[in-house]
Amino acid sequence: MNVNKDVFENKWEQIRAQSTAWWSLFSEDDLNKVEKAPVKRDKYAMMLRVKYGYSHERAREEISKRITDLEAHPPSNEVMRDSLDRQASSKISKVRKSRTKISNL
Numbered sequence: 001m002n003v004n005k006d007v008f009e010n011k012w013e014q015i016r017a018q019s020t021a022w023w024s025l026f027s028e029d030d031l032n033k034v035e036k037a038p039v040k041r042d043k044y045a046m047m048l049r050v051k052y053g054y055s056h057e058r059a060r061e062e063i064s065k066r067i068t069d070l071e072a073h074p075p076s077n078e079v080m081r082d083s084l085d086r087q088a089s090s091k092i093s094k095v096r097k098s099r100t101k102i103s104n105l
Contacts, residue, residue, distance in 0.1 A: 008041035011067060015044075017075045017083035022066055025051040028090035 008015070016035070019026045030047055037043035041063065048059040075083075 005039050005041045007067065008044070008063070011070060012040055013080065013083070014070050014075055015066070016087075017080050018066070018070065020086075023048070023051065028086050032087075032090060 012035075016031050019031055020028075026047065030051075034040050034043045034047065045056065045059040045063060048054045048062060049056065054062065
């Protein structure tokens, strides 16, 4: 099964919530970059290739496997809430960093 970009987009919040559990090398910054990408699935696959050395085909297979698993076992509300909390704190720390840079000028 090849996951099309629409399926990936529709499942993005669930995928994001599980990503750091699936792939420990993914950071919130990585996931924020995927979030901003025009085609999230392609950016996510590229991150897998960069971080894990996967081939293009292997990255696609891994994504398909994870989506199939997600459909069978969606993340709990707690996992989803934790993911949203991590996103929020990641964005807050970026704002603080930029304010610190400005105040130090």
